[in-house]
Amino acid sequence: MSRELRQRRPRALSPLREHLRDTFWFAPTTTLALAFLLWGAADTLDVALVEALRQNGDLEGIRHLMRVAEDARTIVTTVSAAMMTFIGVVFSISLVAVQMAAGNFTPRIVRIFIRSRISKLTFSVFLATFLLSLLVLTSYETEADPRDVMTVPVVQSALTVVMVLLSLVLFIAYVTQTLQLMKVGPVVERINKESLGEVARMPVQGPDGTPLAPEIARMSHQGHAGVLRDAHIARLVRVARRNGVVLRLIPRIGDYVVPGTPVLAVHGPRVPARSALRHSVSVGVERTFHQDLGFGLRQLSDIALRALSPAVNDPTTAVQCLDRIVEFLAAVAARPLGAVHHRDRKGAVRLVQNVPGWTDLVDLGLTEIRGCAAASPQVSRRMLAGIDDLLRLVPDERRAPLERHRGLLVQAVERTLPEAAERAFALRPDRQGIG
Incomplete structure (x- = not known):
């Protein structure tokens, strides 16, 4: 390794x-x-x-x-x-x-x-x-x-x-x-820094195409209901290695689980003892940044939506959030997403963790802001510039969701602004919104 x-x-x-x-x-x-x-x-x-x-x-x-x-x-x-x-x-x-x-x-x-x-x-x-x-x-x-x-x-x-x-x-x-x-700048920068920290801690090696062994059992959550905050990766990998199996975390970090919800699937020759997997997942009241790839985007989107509400009407804050959203999406543009494979010391896959895919992250970061951006030229111009920057960075197979959001934004602006000059101004990409 x-x-x-x-x-x-x-x-x-x-x-x-x-x-x-x-x-x-x-x-x-x-x-x-x-x-x-x-x-x-x-x-x-x-x-x-x-x-x-x-x-x-x-x-x-x-x-x-x-x-x-x-x-x-x-x-x-x-x-x-x-x-x-x-x-x-x-x-x-x-x-x-x-x-x-x-x-x-x-x-x-x-x-x-x-x-x-x-x-x-x-x-x-x-x-x-x-x-x-x-x-x-x-x-x-x-x-x-x-x-x-x-x-x-x-x-x-x-x-x-x-x-x-x-x-x-x-x-x-x-x-x-x-x-x-x-101040909004330091707040969104702190959120983005923690989000990028989770990206850096993700395994850099994606799936190798080897199919998993047949699933032989599932283990259900037996504790109190709550948000799946994180999983004890080191413990799960160690238990899987000792039993010669592959464990698969069924829900994503951030999902709400209730007693009886399947949490772990076992792929391999035998089922590990339940006592060995005790306290291997953590359930709490709210989501945290730890292992939650989408939580930072969720917060940035929430701040931008509140800024674009009629009661606040602060498009500059929304632009600052879009800056960090684009930075985060650029950081994960070439990384393996959807399913993260954790390996033991010998390089064998022991834990498969379900994480948001590229389309999920793009939708989380852009969908709700796009819905409020049509009436704000500053936001629409910044979003178009961000999407264009990402289109130049991502592999061809990841262009589709970005192009979809770009097309929907253009349609929304055309429906909202009746004057051709206003539409042309609002649809001109600008990294500062209105610089």
């Missing part, structure tokens, strides 16, 4: 990592535990420092540390009192901004805020600073005699000051990113 294919082999913890990224509790909880461990280490250093000075008979050094720590105590006390209020105000304002962005674009962009690393890091550091300040306050002793004092929280106080400075830096970065969520 080539080196490129080895690098693209699914990682065993990939689904777990993606599911944790879709939560907002994991990072702060982990950071609080780390903050407690960090305080324990700093407290140990403070005890060791006082003990070393006492063994050297340097009582004046201990007195100096006590004065420094007492000065720092004011800062630590202030931080512990103000940090939670600061956290509440900052995140209240941020959630309002996210709500406004969701109303202006699509509710699904809330996922961008939830998955944002800087958002989680900022919230985590804020909480860790608050916890650390409380723990440091418990280390201050009322004993003023340097001969009897056990610890002077100098290292702990310095660590708290460092955490406060880090919180300020992260606050600036966090506010900057939150403001970006209110």
Whole structure:
């Protein structure tokens, strides 16, 4: 197997990592535990420092540390009192901004805020600073005699000051990113980036034409109803290899499944134990980007449709969405679609995953926007330019759906605009819409 294919082999913890990224509790909880461990280490250093000075008979050094720590105590006390209020105000304002962005674009962009690393890091550091300040306050002793004092929280106080400075830096970065969520450009670019990331993780080797063995069994979904979010590719490939079979994922990622829906088909000599395939697919409330090739196009189309609605009437936003839709379709123009084959270390096909085909992706990206584009010359011109660019890129066998959408768009514009000059203007391809 080539080196490129080895690098693209699914990682065993990939689904777990993606599911944790879709939560907002994991990072702060982990950071609080780390903050407690960090305080324990700093407290140990403070005890060791006082003990070393006492063994050297340097009582004046201990007195100096006590004065420094007492000065720092004011800062630590202030931080512990103000940090939670600061956290509440900052995140209240941020959630309002996210709500406004969701109303202006699509509710699904809330996922961008939830998955944002800087958002989680900022919230985590804020909480860790608050916890650390409380723990440091418990280390201050009322004993003023340097001969009897056990610890002077100098290292702990310095660590708290460092955490406060880090919180300020992260606050600036966090506010900057939150403001970006209110701008359409960064939002659609983030959606497109995640979509292209899924394209890059797809196997680069298509079907080799070898027919599958006869189907001998199907395994049904036994859990709660919901959207098929992703499949544990590494586990399914491993189970199929051990049993000498090929597994086929029947529904597509993003399909809604109910108990009893066939999920896996087995092709080969024997049926794997159901226990070996437990938790091999994940069902949730809503779709995610992980393994879902069409979810990004769905979001871009939703944003464009809302922009073209009579209540909003923002064709420039629709053009920005079309820019990314064309980029995404260009990225998958030459890739194998319809059925993705996942292989084991020896190159044998072990899992066949049903993914959207080329026609499905073109229809998803263009159909609904095309229905609203006839009355907006800016959108119709950009869509025609995008389709023409794609026609120059795609193989001959993939030209048909693009030509169909081009013809339907031309017909819609001709029906909508009665004047010949207006029709000619609206049907002139332009990559900027109306540049």
